[in-house]
Structure formats: structure tokens, C-alpha cells
Amino acid sequence: MTTPITSSTAPSSTDASSSATATSTAAQSHPSGEKEWWRTAVIYQVYPRSFADGNGDGVGDLPGITAHLPALRTLGVDAIWLSPFMTSPQRDAGYDVADYRDVDPLFGTLDDFDRMLATAHELGLRVIVDLVPNHTSSEHAWFKAALASAEGSEAREHYYFRDGKGENGDLPPNNWESVFGGPAWTRITNPDGTPGQWYLHLFDTSQPDLNWADQWVWEQFRGILRFWLDRGVDGFRIDVAHGMVKVAGLPDYTPAEHEGSLSGASVTLEPDISDEPPGAPFWGQEGGHEIFRDWHNVLAEYDGDRALCGEAWVSPPAKLARYVRPDEMQQTFNFSYLETPWNADALHKVIDDSLEAFGEVGAPSTWVLSNHDVVRHATRLGFSEESPQGHGLGPKTPFRPDAVLGLRRARAATTLMLALPGSAYLYQGEELGLPEVIDLPDSARQDPTWFRTNGERYGRDGCRVPIPWTADGPSYGFNETGASWLPQPAEWAKLARDVEATDPQSTLSLYERLLSEREARSLGAGTLDWVDGLGDEVVAFRNGDVTVIANLGQASVPLPDGDVIVSSEPLEGRELPVDTTVWLAF
Numbered sequence: 001m002t003t004p005i006t007s008s009t010a011p012s013s014t015d016a017s018s019s020a021t022a023t024s025t026a027a028q029s030h031p032s033g034e035k036e037w038w039r040t041a042v043i044y045q046v047y048p049r050s051f052a053d054g055n056g057d058g059v060g061d062l063p064g065i066t067a068h069l070p071a072l073r074t075l076g077v078d079a080i081w082l083s084p085f086m087t088s089p090q091r092d093a094g095y096d097v098a099d100y101r102d103v104d105p106l107f108g109t110l111d112d113f114d115r116m117l118a119t120a121h122e123l124g125l126r127v128i129v130d131l132v133p134n135h136t137s138s139e140h141a142w143f144k145a146a147l148a149s150a151e152g153s154e155a156r157e158h159y160y161f162r163d164g165k166g167e168n169g170d171l172p173p174n175n176w177e178s179v180f181g182g183p184a185w186t187r188i189t190n191p192d193g194t195p196g197q198w199y200l201h202l203f204d205t206s207q208p209d210l211n212w213a214d215q216w217v218w219e220q221f222r223g224i225l226r227f228w229l230d231r232g233v234d235g236f237r238i239d240v241a242h243g244m245v246k247v248a249g250l251p252d253y254t255p256a257e258h259e260g261s262l263s264g265a266s267v268t269l270e271p272d273i274s275d276e277p278p279g280a281p282f283w284g285q286e287g288g289h290e291i292f293r294d295w296h297n298v299l300a301e302y303d304g305d306r307a308l309c310g311e312a313w314v315s316p317p318a319k320l321a322r323y324v325r326p327d328e329m330q331q332t333f334n335f336s337y338l339e340t341p342w343n344a345d346a347l348h349k350v351i352d353d354s355l356e357a358f359g360e361v362g363a364p365s366t367w368v369l370s371n372h373d374v375v376r377h378a379t380r381l382g383f384s385e386e387s388p389q390g391h392g393l394g395p396k397t398p399f400r401p402d403a404v405l406g407l408r409r410a411r412a413a414t415t416l417m418l419a420l421p422g423s424a425y426l427y428q429g430e431e432l433g434l435p436e437v438i439d440l441p442d443s444a445r446q447d448p449t450w451f452r453t454n455g456e457r458y459g460r461d462g463c464r465v466p467i468p469w470t471a472d473g474p475s476y477g478f479n480e481t482g483a484s485w486l487p488q489p490a491e492w493a494k495l496a497r498d499v500e501a502t503d504p505q506s507t508l509s510l511y512e513r514l515l516s517e518r519e520a521r522s523l524g525a526g527t528l529d530w531v532d533g534l535g536d537e538v539v540a541f542r543n544g545d546v547t548v549i550a551n552l553g554q555a556s557v558p559l560p561d562g563d564v565i566v567s568s569e570p571l572e573g574r575e576l577p578v579d580t581t582v583w584l585a586f
């Protein structure tokens with residue numbers, strides 16, 4: 001399709017032109033014709049430790065979430081995803097589960113969960129919960145039983161226990177490294193005190209990997225899914241979906257230099273898998289898809305379009321889309337989008353690739369800019385040079401972001417993202433424009449990455465600081481005692497929700513406007529047509545009756561005709577300033 005666009009001002013040194021044209025990109029297909037909620041939903045990630053603290057112990061909890069759900073309704077999201085709140089020794093902030101069917105006392109009780117879920121549903125908010133199936137906590141009864149059982153026993157078969165290499169078995173069974181640093185194997189001590197076998201943990205030593213070649217494990221997780229589905233959850237976010245199946249024989253693996261985003265400028269803590277052979281024997285294995293087909297069938301037993309969203313750090317989008325084929329998961333996070341730099345060509349390409357790849361399998365594309373594992377995008381986009389963000393940021397990081405630039409670009413990036421067709425994820429606090437907290441004292445840090453690398457990598461605590469609700473009051477309204485499991489920066493009063501709620505220029509007001517217009521104009525269910533001719537450093541497209549223009553260049557761009565619906569920054573007359581995105585009514 002070609003659509004002309006007219007400019008209300010004469011073309012300037014930028015190449016805006018009255019004869020600009022639009023080119024069409026593959027729209028997503030909805031073969032069933034049905035509009036399941038997850039195809040278009042904006043899903044808000046609640047990180048329970050840091051959202052709202054009902055009992056004042058410094059860690060957020062379920063009653064705190066329940067009390068603040070109306071604020072999310074006001075914001076205008078469709079659903080929430082809760083990071084883990086199940087029983088856990090909290091060695092990896094709850095991603096180390098010791099009982100999948102109960103709530104950790106830190107966060108409340110199962111009754112508190114039921115109340116939270118009922119309140120969310122009354123408010124019209126769907127709820128998806130985090131499921132951690134790649135590993136359990138080392139405190140889980142299954143693992144304790146495995147330790148207490150003999151080598152070769154059934155209980156050990158649920159995990160990866162192997163003999164060590166070397167004369168006395170004192171070398172790890174292979175050379176795999178933990179995502180958090182150090183070896184991926186730990187040797188156990190037998191009940192009689194002698195050194196025993198080794199067990200695999202792709203993450204912390206407290207997170208032994210489950211063996212998904214064992215059908216017993218499959219059976220347990222079917223039961224766990226049903227436990228939460230019976231309580232009424234709308235779906236699950238599947239932790240480390242790309243890591244659950246390992247190549248038989250567990251062969252040694254040395255990543256090529258371009259793999260493993262644990263170094264360089266990448267923002268993630270998890271290595272992307274490469275599409276090139278041989279690939280990591282623990283990421284993105286084909287066998288994983290069988291598990292998701294099985295779970296698809298479990299969810300299909302329930303009404304209400306329950307959904308699975310996979311955390312799969314897999315690229316390119318064509319490979320990622322295999323996780324959302326019609327009989328597998330419904331959604332998967334689009335980390336390629338999150339990792340795309342603030343660059344018009346790169347954004348154009350990742351949007352095209354995503355819509356095409358997901359469209360081919362009849363799934364919605366998802367979009368995401370921040371979560372609890374990466375540097376917040378208001379900070380990430382404030383770097384003008386390469387920085388070791390994949391290691392997190394801290395006082396000794398040699399680069400400092402430009403905070404003003406970062407927030408400006410973050411607002412522009414979100415304004416662009418929320419106009420895209422499909423489903424989008426927001427991470428708590430980004431609606432306030434919260435930056436990464438860089439200057440956390442070493443003594444406050446809790447991410448296992450920090451400990452496993454002896455402080456070499458800062459890790460992810462900087463994006464997990466409890467969020468501010470009120471400018472006044474202890475811990476900015478996070479609770480009534482002032483306790484906070486990570487210290488909050490002194491300058492966060494101005495970013496508090498109650499301050500931003502009364503300021504029409506605030507980031508919160510921008511998000512509210514974007515979400516209500518996205519909903520009113522059905523942008524999630526729309527299709528994207530590129531608009532060309534506004535210059536190489538502009539990303540412009542049409543979705544329904546909205547024309548979206550993002551200026552990633554160095555000079556302002558004359559705007560074409562159309563009433564301004566929303567703009568990430570004030571416009572300069574009919575000029576779109578740099579690092580600004582506008583929605584025009586077409």
C-alpha cells in the first residue's frame with residue numbers, strides 16, 4: 001500500500017516532503033478471527049518486593065499490591081504480571097522457589113493472593129504469575145530428597161547430578177559457566193562427609209536445574225499449572241523458557257565472541273543464543289517446544305483465554321517466533337526490540353522483522369523496553385557511548401549516563417512503542433520516568449551476580465529499588481515505616497506518583513494519555529504501514545487513524561498535517577524536536 005502524506009510546512013534541510021510515501025509491512029494475521037485479550041494487552045510488570053509494602057518490613061507484599069491496584073487501573077493497563085512471590089529463601093529475589101504452591105511469608109499468604117486476584121478482576125485487570133520451571137531452590141523438598149538419596153536414584157534423576165571429571169572426580173563434569181558468573185556446577189558432600197557428585201545450576205548454586213528429560217518433572221508442573229489456574233490466574237510468564245532442555249550428554253561449550261552478552265555494551269544478563277551452529281547446548285533447544293505444547297493443552301482445559309508468555313532470550317525474531325506457534329505459548333518477550341539502540345534504521349528493521357516473524361505464525365508481536373533484569377531505559381538511552389551495562393551500573397562504572405537525554409529518549413521510545421500493533425509490557429516505575437539507581441552502596445547490593453563475581457559485575461539491583469508513591473512520608477509512601485530493602489535516592493520525591501499525577505507534562509501523565517488513546521483507537525489490534533520521506537533519522541508509520549513520527553536525528557523535522565494527539569515533548573510550532581515522538585490524527 002502507498003499512502004501520500006502532506007507536510008504543512010515547506011520541506012527544510014531535513015527531507016520531509018509533500019510527496020512522501022508509505023510502504024506497507026506484513027500485518028499480523030489472526031487466523032481464528034478471535035480477539036483474545038493477550039493479542040493487544042498492555043501488561044504491567046509488578047515486582048512485588050518493590051511495589052508497595054503493606055506491613056512495613058521494607059519488602060513489598062501482596063496486601064500492598066492489592067491496595068494500589070486502583071492506581072494501575074487509572075494508569076490504563078489491561079493486565080499485571082507478578083514476579084515470583086512463592087515460598088523461597090530469596091537467594092535470587094524469589095526466582096529460587098522452594099514451594100510452587102504457596103506464598104512466601106515475606107509477601108503474605110494464599111488468602112492474600114486470592115484477595116489480590118479478586119480485586120484485580122473486579123477492576124478489570126488480568127493477572128499473570130511467574131512460573132520458574134528451569135530450576136528449583138536448593139531448599140525445595142525435591143532437591144533435599146535428591147541430596148539424601150543415593151547416586152543413580154530416581155530422586156537424583158529429577159535434577160542433573162553427574163560424577164566429576166579427573167582422578168578423584170574433583171573437576172566439574174563440563175565447562176559450562178553460570179549466567180551469574182563462575183562455574184555452573186557445584187559438588188555436594190555425601191551424608192558420610194565424603195565429596196560426592198556434582199549438580200548443574202545455570203544460575204546461582206541455590207538454583208539447581210531440573211531435568212526435563214524426566215517425565216516425573218513434567219507431571220509435577222502440570223499439577224502446578226492447574227493449582228494456579230484453578231485459583232483463577234489468567235496466565236503465566238515462563239522464566240528461562242529457552243533454557244529448560246539441554247543437549248543430551250551435556251557437551252562442553254565455548255561461546256563465540258559475539259555470543260554471551262555478559263560483556264560489551266549489551267544490556268542483558270543473559271547470553272543471546274546465536275542462530276549459527278553449534279549454539280549453546282543449554283539455550284534454545286528444540287526439545288523445549290514439546291513442553292510448551294503440553295502446557296498449551298493444560299491451559300486449553302480452562303476458559304477465559306489463559307496465556308503463556310515465554311522469557312526466551314533467543315534471536316533473531318524468526319527463531320523466537322517458534323515459541324508462539326499456534327499450539328505453543330501465546331506470547332514471548334521481544335528482547336531483540338529491547339536491545340535495539342536508539343537508531344532509526346535499527347528500529348525500522350526490528351519492527352519489520354518482528355511483525356513478519358510473529359505474523360507468520362499468527363501470534364501478536366510483543367514490545368518491551370524495561371524489566372527487572374536490565375538497566376532501566378530512562379538510563380540506558382542516556383548513554384552516548386558504549387558502556388558495560390550488561391554488568392549493571394554502579395559507582396565505579398567508568399561511564400555516566402546523561403539523565404536528561406535518557407529520560408527524553410525514554411519518553412519518545414515509549415510513545416513509539418505504545419503505538420505499535422500487538423501487546424506491550426511495562427515495568428513498574430517506568431511510568432514515573434525512574435532512572436536506574438547507580439549509586440547503591442556495595443553493602444546494600446543483593447543480586448547474586450554481585451556476589452558470584454566478587455563485585456566485578458554490579459548486577460540488577462539498580463532497577464529494583466522500591467518505587468515512590470508520595471513525595472512526603474517515609475520511603476515515599478512505599479510503606480509507613482520508612483524501611484526499604486534497597487535504599488531510595490534522595491531525589492525521588494519529584495518523581496513520586498502524587499507529584500506526577502498533578503503535572504500534565506509529567507511522564508505519568510504522558511503514559512496515561514498514551515494508554516487511553518491506544519485503547520480508544522484500538523492501536524493494539526491495528527496494522528502498521530510505514531511512512532517514508534521524512535528523513536533517514538525518522539521512524540514514521542501509520543496505524544489506523546494515527547500517524548506516528550519519531551525524530552531520532554540531530555535537527556527538528558517539519559510535521560505533516562494532522563491534529564496532535566499526544567507528543568512526548570512540547571512541539572516547537574509545527575516542528576518535531578529531536579528525540580521526540582508525536583501521534584497525529586490522520
Ligand code: GLC
Binds near residue numbers: 096270372373
Ligand atoms: C530470569 C529472571 C531473572 C532470574 C533468572 C533465574 O531471567 O528474569 O530475574 O534471575 O531467570 O531464575
